[in-house]
Amino acid sequence: MTLLLKLLLAPLLVVGSSLAGRRWGAPVAGTLVALPIVAGPILLVTCLEQGPQFGARAASSALLGLVSLAAFTVVFAWCSRRTGWVGALSVAWLVTLALDLGLARLHLPAFAAFAVVLTTAWLALRAFPPVPGSSSSSSVSSASSASSAPSGAPVWLWWDLPGRALATAALVVTVTTAAATVGPSMTGVLAPFPIATSVVAAFVLAQQGTDGAVRTLQGVPRGLLGFAVFCLLVAVLIERLGTPATFTVAVTVTLLVQLGWRWTQTRRPALATD
Structure with a gap:
């Protein structure tokens, strides 16, 4: 059962979120990859294989891994x-891994780590480069950015979705297999490693240009509230409720939080014009 979870659950969630992003656009894609579609299955398998106490510590550390995820996007x-997508991905991965190694040494209470994540997400949104259409963009940057963006509809290569699924399965199998060796802290901070986010960002950059990539990645820190709530609930409930009940509660609450947050963001422009 756990082997099937490793090989199927996270890859299917990544493929599903990718298809939804193609259908509804870059901001939705960024928000969806900020959900625990990879970290959730990793934590689930970790709890099943290593026990609730190990899983609680891993989930608490996964909150700190979200700090690295936010840094990756910026x-x-x-x-x-x-640079192109290869250079951008290389630098962003190096920064993420360096942060993960440092954050794995910290042992913060779950609620303190939750506060750190929310603060980091707020700061990350303000650290993005400006894009046309945003309040911080000037007309000059709008013209230059627009000229650098590829024109036409995105062309998705046949190996895109299988590649995302294979990369996701490889991360899940690697992290969960090494969990007993590396310990709960390293397992936790690696759980949100930006595999799905990396693939989405690289494809959007190559096909839609810098502005499309920035718009997509801005959805990640905006969506970290739901991700952080998921990790927090697993950390504080797993030893009390057990694995099935905890993950049922965590998934349900996370979806409600994410839908509520998305609704407030879509309502804000309408309220501003009233």
Whole structure:
């Protein structure tokens, strides 16, 4: 059963979120990859294989891994101004791994780590480069950015979705297999490693240009509230409720939080014009 979860659950969630992003656009894609579609299955398998106490510590550390995820989005966005997707991805991964190694040494209570994540997400949104259409963009940057964006509809290569699924399965199997060796802290911070986010960002940058990549990645820190709530609930409930009940509650609450947050964001422009 756990082997099937490793090989199927997270890859299917990544493929589903990718298809939804193609259907509804870059902001939705960024928000969806900010959900625990990879970290959730990793934590689930970890709890099943290593026990609730190990899983609680891993979930608490996964909150700190979200700090690295937010940093990844900002670094990739800025690097995309000067390099292609290979260079941007290389630099962003190095920064993420360095942060993960440092954050794995911290042992913060779950609620303190939750506060750190929300603060980091708020700061990350303000650290993105400007894009046309945003309040911080000037007419000059709008013209230059628009000229650098590829025109036409995105062309999705046949191996895109299988590649995302294979990369996701490889991460889940690697992290969960090494969990007993590396310990709960490292398992936790690696759980949100931006595999799905990396693939989405690289494809959007190559096909839609820098502005499309920035708009997509801005959805990640906006969506970290639901991700953080998920990790927090697993950390504080797993030893009390057990694995099935905890993950049922965590998934349900996370979806409600994410839908509510999305609704407030879509309502804000309408209220501003009233």
